[in-house]
Structure formats: structure tokens, C-alpha cells
Amino acid sequence: MRLHFLDPLYARAGPFASVYVDTSRDIDDPDKAIELRRRHTRSDLIALGADPATADASADAVGTDADLPGRHGQALFATHGEVVLTEELPQPPPVDKTRYTALPDAMPLALQYAPDIPYAAVVLTRVEPKGGATAPEDLLVKVQTGRWPSSAVAPRALTSLRVPIHGWRQEAERLAAELAHLIDLGHADTLVLCGDTWARGVLVNRLPAPLRNRVATVPGDERDVESGRALLEPQLAALFRGSLSAHDRDRLESFAAQRARHLAGEGLPATVAALQRGRADALVVNRPAQGWPPIWIGADPKQVALSATDLETFGATGYEEQPADAALLYAAVATGAELIVVPRQETPLEDGIGVLLRY
Incomplete structure (x- = not known):
């Protein structure tokens, strides 16, 4: 993330x-x-x-x-x-x-905003036609993009359009191109579809073949939409529980390869050492989070150490003791590192923390 x-x-x-x-x-x-x-x-x-x-x-x-x-x-x-x-x-x-x-x-x-999964949600619902009961049904289409789970409470704009059923195939062609573009740009890992079975099939068939495995179908309809909350919030919570974004999965695979090579990158001392040298590409933190003892920081973001003596060795002045989680995150943001949050039972880490090395 x-x-x-x-x-x-x-x-x-x-x-x-x-x-x-x-x-x-x-x-x-x-x-x-x-x-x-x-x-x-x-x-x-x-x-x-x-x-x-x-x-x-x-x-x-x-x-x-x-x-x-x-x-x-x-x-x-x-x-x-x-x-x-x-x-x-x-x-x-x-x-x-x-x-x-x-x-x-x-x-x-930061921990609440992980895993920060980009997605696009689409709800397709048949509705009564505007022309009266004898006219063909319309299809109500609602589309919203977001990053889970922050989108649950900070949803982006909701796009809504009403399409005559007979015009859905043409409209689905346009929408499929837009959704494919979102994936190409990295703005969506998953396309979450909900609603009318026929309309979903028409849309999926117009997606490029490689992207069809990005589609997740969830139950429900437009009644699951609450003003001010994310479209399909309950379904998204169930779908993404325990998941990582595609970006973080790639990073975690790199961390696993680093571990296999026995490179120093696990535990609080190794994490602090990597931040000192500007070599931290990402912090890897277990959830639930582990408490760490306070650490020391100086005026520069790289001036982070387990003791005041260590900082004196680097020539730091004006240093002070701070809660470790606040100091580690400050150093990570200032040096351009990312954050990956993983369940402890899946990837247990020494001290509940590790670091993916940059070089």
C-alpha cells in the first residue's frame, strides 16, 4: 500500500x-x-x-x-x-x-486503510419501463470505483444510467471498454458484478478474454446501496476479507524470495537498519499489530535507531524517544517506502515486522 x-x-x-x-x-x-x-x-x-x-x-x-x-x-x-x-x-x-x-x-x-484494493463495482437491475407496462423493461446500471476498505466510508461518485433492454448490448460494449481501461491503468484489480444474470453475461462477454478472470460475481441488488456508503459495501467486505491488492501480492512474493535467500529483512532491528540506510522498499507488518518498545529519532527521517547511543554514533543531535509505530511510519513515508499488512497466521514475522529491501 x-x-x-x-x-x-x-x-x-x-x-x-x-x-x-x-x-x-x-x-x-x-x-x-x-x-x-x-x-x-x-x-x-x-x-x-x-x-x-x-x-x-x-x-x-x-x-x-x-x-x-x-x-x-x-x-x-x-x-x-x-x-x-x-x-x-x-x-x-x-x-x-x-x-x-x-x-x-x-x-x-494506515492499518485500517490496508489492503487498499482498487476495484470497480457494477450493479445491473431490471426496472419498470418509463413508457408503461407494455413497453420493454429498462436496465438500471450503477457503477462506482474505489479502494477497499477506505471506500466504505469515503465512496467516490456513483454513476447511474438507465438503458432500454434492447440497447444493452451496445451500451455494454462501451462500458466493458471503460472497465478494461481501468484495469490497464491499475485503477481496478477486480470487477465486482451484481444483479441481472443475463445483463452480467452480456457485459462479461464483451470484456477482453484475459480480464474475465478479474470478474467476481456477488449476490444482491440496488437495495444494498446506502447513501453515503460504498456501493455493495457488505458484499465487498465479504469478498475482500483476508485479501491483498495485486500490487501488494507482488511485493509480498518478493519479500518471500528475499527470505528464502536469507537476506536480513525480518524483525525490528533489521527494519530499523534498513530505514537508516534508505533501503526499505516496504514495511511488512503483521495484523494484529504487535507492540514494540519505543525507539529513537533525530532531525532527519533516516536518523532512527533502537537507542540514543546508536544515534550519537551517526552524529545526530536533538534526538528523542518516540513510540515505535509512529517513528517507523514517519521514516517509511519520508523515504518513500510502502506498507504491506499481512495476517499473522499466514505470514508470521519476527517481532511482527519485516522489510522488503530496495536494492
Whole structure:
């Protein structure tokens, strides 16, 4: 998973307020619950030493996703009285969490956005004709692209068109070309189709033959669409559970080959050493995540070490101890590394972390 969406965080100097909060709307009186969370966010940040302007900005941002229905959470980051990044969480945090630290506590957000699978979803439904009961049926076509699972709570625009049944073959030709183009550009690993069996078959038959194995058919119809949520959200959750994007699968295969050659790339010390040398192409992290002891960072992103003594050896000054997950992610983003999240039971890693080497 590429981490460009975190770039705005690291373009600013800290310290940072990092807030993870449950802003679900599927409870009784959600506005009252969110107002209570605003007050707790502000008081917690003040207790942690945040300046009042940053505490106020953070608290004011809690619940600004009120138009998003259902169960979800919010991650927000602020510094020097300004919110610099707000992201929706597909799953609310187990408990609300607030930090005020030199580096943003962004690893929980990154883990929620994995595996970041690009896809296109298409729903095909027969509907009553506009010309009355004697006219041929129409086909309602809904199309949406996204990256799972972040699209569940941050869906892209939904395209909807109504096509006379007799015109579907021609329209399917055009749509198949568009979907094939998305795959060619890397904007979709999977084409998720749902709805009328005949209409699905017409569309699939017009796809280039090599792309037909990218098609996944799921049950349901347009009634599964909820405003503000991803098209076919429940079906996507079931389809992609435990999966990786095609990009991450390729990276993980390279990591497996690296392991087979017994190259140093597993465990916290090896990961830190690779980041120090700018040799980390991707961090490989187990889910559920493992707790790591704090590590040390200096002024430069490559100045990351397991001890202050190690940083002194590199000539670093002004270093400080930071939570390991925040420091590792900062170094990864700053040096252009990616993040691959893998289930622990499938790929157990020493210390729950490894690194795919760049050279």
C-alpha cells in the first residue's frame, strides 16, 4: 500500500494532537454522544500538554462527518491550532484514543486503510419501463470505483444510467471498454458484478478474454446501496476479507524470495537498519499489530535507531524517544517506502515486522 495520503502530516512540524474517535450514527442520539466525545477530546489533550488552540481545533473537528451514516470512526491530526488531516475510519476504534506527541500517531489509520484494493463495482437491475407496462423493461446500471476498505466510508461518485433492454448490448460494449481501461491503468484489480444474470453475461462477454478472470460475481441488488456508503459495501467486505491488492501480492512474493535467500529483512532491528540506510522498499507488518518498545529519532527521517547511543554514533543531535509505530511510519513515508499488512497466521514475522529491501 502506498502511503501518499499521509504526506500532509509530515509536511508540518509537530507536536501533533492525534485523535481516534467513534463517530457512528447507528446509535440512539448520536449527536449527544459525539458532543460528549468533543469535550473529552479537549480535556484529554489539555491534560497531555497540548496548547488550547490545538485542543480546540481537534475537538471542533470531532463529528464533522455527521452526513456519513452507519458505524464508523474518525481519525484527525492537528498541530499549532490547525487540523492538518481528517480521515474516516471504516471501523470505529475499540476505545477512543488521544495522543499529543512529536510525531503523529498515524499507524492505526494506515492499518485500517490496508489492503487498499482498487476495484470497480457494477450493479445491473431490471426496472419498470418509463413508457408503461407494455413497453420493454429498462436496465438500471450503477457503477462506482474505489479502494477497499477506505471506500466504505469515503465512496467516490456513483454513476447511474438507465438503458432500454434492447440497447444493452451496445451500451455494454462501451462500458466493458471503460472497465478494461481501468484495469490497464491499475485503477481496478477486480470487477465486482451484481444483479441481472443475463445483463452480467452480456457485459462479461464483451470484456477482453484475459480480464474475465478479474470478474467476481456477488449476490444482491440496488437495495444494498446506502447513501453515503460504498456501493455493495457488505458484499465487498465479504469478498475482500483476508485479501491483498495485486500490487501488494507482488511485493509480498518478493519479500518471500528475499527470505528464502536469507537476506536480513525480518524483525525490528533489521527494519530499523534498513530505514537508516534508505533501503526499505516496504514495511511488512503483521495484523494484529504487535507492540514494540519505543525507539529513537533525530532531525532527519533516516536518523532512527533502537537507542540514543546508536544515534550519537551517526552524529545526530536533538534526538528523542518516540513510540515505535509512529517513528517507523514517519521514516517509511519520508523515504518513500510502502506498507504491506499481512495476517499473522499466514505470514508470521519476527517481532511482527519485516522489510522488503530496495536494492
